[in-house]
Amino acid sequence: MPLTLRYDPLAPDMLENPYPTYAEMREHRPVLWHEGMRSWVLSRYRDCQTVLRDYDLFARDRRRVGEEIPEFRQNLQALDPPAQLPVRSVFVNSLRAQDVAEVGRRTRDRLRVIFERLARQPEFDFMTEVAGPFALVMTAELLGVEPPGLREYTAISDALAQRMDAGLRPEAIGPGDEARKRLNGLVEDWFAAERRPGTFSELLASAKQEQVPDHYLRNTAATTFNASFGTLYATAGNVVLTLLDRPDALDRLRDDPGLLGTAADELIRFDGPAQATSRVATRPVTIGGVDIEAGQTIVTLMAAANRDPREFDRPEELVLDRKPNRHLGFGWGPHACIGLTFGQLGVRELIAAINECPSRLRLAGKPTRRHTATVRTIGDFPVTFTP
Numbered sequence: 001m002p003l004t005l006r007y008d009p010l011a012p013d014m015l016e017n018p019y020p021t022y023a024e025m026r027e028h029r030p031v032l033w034h035e036g037m038r039s040w041v042l043s044r045y046r047d048c049q050t051v052l053r054d055y056d057l058f059a060r061d062r063r064r065v066g067e068e069i070p071e072f073r074q075n076l077q078a079l080d081p082p083a084q085l086p087v088r089s090v091f092v093n094s095l096r097a098q099d100v101a102e103v104g105r106r107t108r109d110r111l112r113v114i115f116e117r118l119a120r121q122p123e124f125d126f127m128t129e130v131a132g133p134f135a136l137v138m139t140a141e142l143l144g145v146e147p148p149g150l151r152e153y154t155a156i157s158d159a160l161a162q163r164m165d166a167g168l169r170p171e172a173i174g175p176g177d178e179a180r181k182r183l184n185g186l187v188e189d190w191f192a193a194e195r196r197p198g199t200f201s202e203l204l205a206s207a208k209q210e211q212v213p214d215h216y217l218r219n220t221a222a223t224t225f226n227a228s229f230g231t232l233y234a235t236a237g238n239v240v241l242t243l244l245d246r247p248d249a250l251d252r253l254r255d256d257p258g259l260l261g262t263a264a265d266e267l268i269r270f271d272g273p274a275q276a277t278s279r280v281a282t283r284p285v286t287i288g289g290v291d292i293e294a295g296q297t298i299v300t301l302m303a304a305a306n307r308d309p310r311e312f313d314r315p316e317e318l319v320l321d322r323k324p325n326r327h328l329g330f331g332w333g334p335h336a337c338i339g340l341t342f343g344q345l346g347v348r349e350l351i352a353a354i355n356e357c358p359s360r361l362r363l364a365g366k367p368t369r370r371h372t373a374t375v376r377t378i379g380d381f382p383v384t385f386t387p
């Protein structure tokens with residue numbers, strides 16, 4: 001059969017459902033050259049995992065291949081070990097010092113109030129009314145900052161998500177960099193404000209001891225806020241749509257809440273928000289028989305890897321008790337997600353809160369997808385509560 005593979009991450013059919021194309025890529029072009037992005041795109045689990053793990057050969061810090069990074073973009077995500085380690089450890093330790101159970105309780109309480117109010121409305125948009133407030137409140141509580149306005153922050157987050165697709169849409173760079181500067185401004189306000197309990201107050205103390213340069217600290221605080229808000233927002237939509245499409249799975253989680261732990265990871269494997277990330281080859285390397293030159297960009301398609309049958313049994317099925325589940329939805333290696341515990345917690349609390357409602361959440365129309373490829377997010381998501 002002739003191969004008709006066409007990989008255009010922003011095409012409407014890809015935004016709707018990229019998984020059939022990912023399957024074709026894994027089978028027929030596991031190391032695919034994308035001319036528009038001028039990047040190699042990897043879709044097999046082992047290849048993606050190797051690239052994410054081997055920071056010596058595959059750099060995140062593009063200064064290692066001679067590029068420049070403006071100071072306002074220098075943060076944890078743009079550094080590699082060993083320079084990355086002090087700043088990463090300050091943030092990881094500050095997050096570890098948080099009371100996970102308390103963050104969970106407060107998130108659930110807030111969701112209860114939101115759902116009680118929405119139960120009286122005939123129909124509402126899940127992203128605006130639930131995913132947004134959920135992501136904002138949880139992030140602000142966790143980091144210990146005054147939450148910005150939801151509408152204002154959603155616009156910043158959207159511009160930053162589009163900036164991640166700059167290889168496909170260079171016109172997203174300007175607005176994305178503007179949004180980052182606005183976010184950096186919010187961080188200045190938070191650091192100047194009276195301390196609230198939470199991650200940021202912990203990290204100001206420990207950063208001095210670790211001698212982390214001030215701009216890394218501030219820029220990483222901004223990155224962390226957005227990494228938390230953006231992924232929790234997108235995850236809430238993706239997870240709830242997956243479950244509304246499979247009411248039996250939602251019922252099973254109500255009858256057996258003990259499954260929520262494995263289910264949270266499985267839902268992120270199945271349709272997580274982080275579709276891809278990128279690295280740059282520091283030396284010539286061969287992957288899957290394809291020669292890659294030093295300085296070339298490599299995109300790891302984690303969402304394709306997460307359905308690789310070489311790694312997962314029944315990869316196209318949602319298996320709520322899947323174990324082990326070494327998915328790449330939180331990344332892998334030295335840049336793996338530092339907020340994983342809270343990402344998983346957020347998913348568990350959200351599902352538990354939906355299942356606690358006396359009425360049933362259902363789709364009230366066809367959801368749309370936002371025009372972003374690196375982060376997979378729902379646009380409009382009409383839902384309703386029915387008895």
Ligand code: HEM
Nearest residue numbers: 077227228231235274277329330331335337338339342343
């Ligand atoms: C379900 C929710 C989440 C998902 C799916 C997710 C996913 C990811 C992924 C895939 C990466 C790796 C990116 C790469 O290698 O380039 C990452 C990194 C990161 N995440 Fe998360 N994340 C989530 C929640 C959070 C939360 C709640 C926080 C903040 C507390 C957070 C903070 C970060 C930071 C700061 C990094 C950069 C780490 C580094 O570069 O060393 N994430 N996340």
